[in-house]
Amino acid sequence: MSNELENAFAALAADAGRGRLLPAAEVRRQSDRRAVRRGVLTVTAAAVLIAGAFGTGWALGGDDRGQAPIAPIPIVTPSRSPSVTVSPPAKPVSTPPSAPPSTPPATSPSTTAPTSKPPTVPKSIPARAMLNKADGNTGGFARLTEIWDPTKLCGDASYPSSQDAAVRASVRVIYKRPELGVEYVPDDVVYNTVTVYRGNGAEDFLDELRDAVRECPTGGEGEPPPKYRSLGSPGLGDESVMIERSAVGRLGTGEPDPKAERQITYIVAVRVGDAVTLLDTTGYENAGSIRSSVDSLAATAADRLTDWRG
Amino acid sequence: MRDADGFDEFYRETSARMLRYGYAMTGDLAEAQDVVQEAYTRAWRNWRTVAAHPAPEGWLRLVVSRLATDRWRRLSGWRAAVRRAGPPEPVAPPGEDAVVLTAALRRLAPNLRQAVALHYLFDLPVAAIAAETGAAVGTVTSWLHRGRTELAAILASTRLPEATDVE
Numbered sequence: 001m002s003n004e005l006e007n008a009f010a011a012l013a014a015d016a017g018r019g020r021l022l023p024a025a026e027v028r029r030q031s032d033r034r035a036v037r038r039g040v041l042t043v044t045a046a047a048v049l050i051a052g053a054f055g056t057g058w059a060l061g062g063d064d065r066g067q068a069p070i071a072p073i074p075i076v077t078p079s080r081s082p083s084v085t086v087s088p089p090a091k092p093v094s095t096p097p098s099a100p101p102s103t104p105p106a107t108s109p110s111t112t113a114p115t116s117k118p119p120t121v122p123k124s125i126p127a128r129a130m131l132n133k134a135d136g137n138t139g140g141f142a143r144l145t146e147i148w149d150p151t152k153l154c155g156d157a158s159y160p161s162s163q164d165a166a167v168r169a170s171v172r173v174i175y176k177r178p179e180l181g182v183e184y185v186p187d188d189v190v191y192n193t194v195t196v197y198r199g200n201g202a203e204d205f206l207d208e209l210r211d212a213v214r215e216c217p218t219g220g221e222g223e224p225p226p227k228y229r230s231l232g233s234p235g236l237g238d239e240s241v242m243i244e245r246s247a248v249g250r251l252g253t254g255e256p257d258p259k260a261e262r263q264i265t266y267i268v269a270v271r272v273g274d275a276v277t278l279l280d281t282t283g284y285e286n287a288g289s290i291r292s293s294v295d296s297l298a299a300t301a302a303d304r305l306t307d308w309r310g
Numbered sequence: 311m312r313d314a315d316g317f318d319e320f321y322r323e324t325s326a327r328m329l330r331y332g333y334a335m336t337g338d339l340a341e342a343q344d345v346v347q348e349a350y351t352r353a354w355r356n357w358r359t360v361a362a363h364p365a366p367e368g369w370l371r372l373v374v375s376r377l378a379t380d381r382w383r384r385l386s387g388w389r390a391a392v393r394r395a396g397p398p399e400p401v402a403p404p405g406e407d408a409v410v411l412t413a414a415l416r417r418l419a420p421n422l423r424q425a426v427a428l429h430y431l432f433d434l435p436v437a438a439i440a441a442e443t444g445a446a447v448g449t450v451t452s453w454l455h456r457g458r459t460e461l462a463a464i465l466a467s468t469r470l471p472e473a474t475d476v477e
Contacts, residue, residue, distance in 0.1 A: 004462065004465065005426075005430060005458060005461060005462065005465075006430060007407075008407060008410070008411040008414075008465065009334070009411065009427075009430035009431060011405060011407035011408050011411065012330065012333060012334060012407075012408045012411050012412065012431075013330045013431065014405065014408075015333070015339070015404055015405040015407070015408035016326070016329050016330040016333045016339065016342070016408075017326075018339060018402045018404070019329045019333070019339045019340075019342060019343050020343065021325050021329060021343060021346060021347060022347060024317065024318035024321040024322065024350075025314075025318065027321065027347065027350050027351055027354060028314060028317060028318075028354045030351060031350075031351040031352070031354040031355050032354075032355075152355075155312060155354065155355045155356075155357070156312070156358070
């Protein structure tokens with residue numbers, strides 16, 4: 001029996017030779033890209049299909065689905081070593097394993113939204129806790145079925161607090177300053193993610209985000225990768241942090257151009273109690289974000305969260 | 311900064327073995343490619359931790375094992391992204407013996423499949439399998455015994471029709 005099995009496994013090992021793997025450098029490159037801006041490719045592809053929604057250029061989809069409550073997205077918390085993907089399908093908020101392999105594998109990870117610690121952990125994130133359609137002044141608004149997480153600034157950014165994330169939701173707002181007429185293209189595409197944490201997870205997340213900026217002066221998608229720097233606290237909520245992301249400038253065609261003005265966008269995190277509202281501004285086409293608009297949107301997002309959880 | 315050269319060397323040294331393991335765990339080579347690619351992607355994201363680990367290859371195997379189970383595949387949703395950016399699927403058809411074994415392995419419980427694969431593909435002793443899976447040595451011994459027995463029975467039953475055909 002044993003010899004037969006050895007032969008069978010030898011045949012399997014030989015047959016595995018048909019398989020192909022990417023070069024190591026490509027694996028690293030993809031890992032760095034995915035860690036930082038997951039979902040960007042998907043959004044870009046969608047933009048191609050629906051270009052024209054906002055005129056010419058790289059318009060993003062604004063699939064407006066109204067103001068219905070935002071469905072909770074359960075966070076999977078492995079029962080033992082934190083492992084693999086912690087998020088709903090596709091746009092994963094990935095928490096790779098950090099435990100040694102000697103640790104027994106998770107046997108029954110919980111997939112349900114936590115309800116065991118009322119009243120601190122809600123069952124869902126209500127729409128009123130987040131930015132909404134009216135905030136964008138364009139009609140471009142979408143609830144996302146996947147969580148938008150821009151906080152993996154580089155591979156060295158670590159977020160153990162993700163294990164304490166109990167419930168979260170993301171929306172996308174296509175923003176234009178209210179004084180601009182219909183002939184103007186939008187100013188920005190802004191992602192807003194609200195997360196309620198168990199225990200001290202929210203406070204830990206803010207600490208980890210500050211650490212991530214220190215650990216990641218550069219990183220993420222783009223060649224060369226963007227640079228990050230902390231702008232300190234914008235003074236919102238119980239505590240907050242604002243991060244500037246500076247990417248290489250681009251021509252109108254989207255091609256990188258070192259001579260072009262750098263594209264500046266922002267990440268803002270505001271904690272209110274056990275919850276965090278996170279803004280990720282991505283600019284529009286080859287233009288960066290407008291700081292005053294980001295400040296205004298961040299204040300609005302903070303107010304919404306305070307009204308709900310404060 | 312993370313040590314890219316160290317990762318690349320580790321990848322070159324271990325990825326072929328890891329692909330065999332993924333193949334045994336998933337039963338499908340294209341899926342094994344995705345699983346293994348994803349495991350290394352995560353390893354690079356945590357390379358300082360993995361590199362400092364006493365058994366980096368075991369760390370990888372644990373991720374592969376998890377990704378290879380239905381539960382983690384359903385939950386993660388990573389595969390579409392990997393599929394877009396990953397290597398092309400194998401063109402050549404699988405070998406007949408490999409098909410028979412992978413079909414048999416799929417019929418084993420995941421813990422038995424894992425134990426048998428670790429034993430036959432990596433030549434790991436019982437104690438090492440126990441350490442890697444978090445199970446007791448006696449439990450692993452039992453898994454291996456059951457796994458071998460069940461696998462041999464499945465393989466024997468699979469080949470029985472061939473003998474009938476000869477007649």
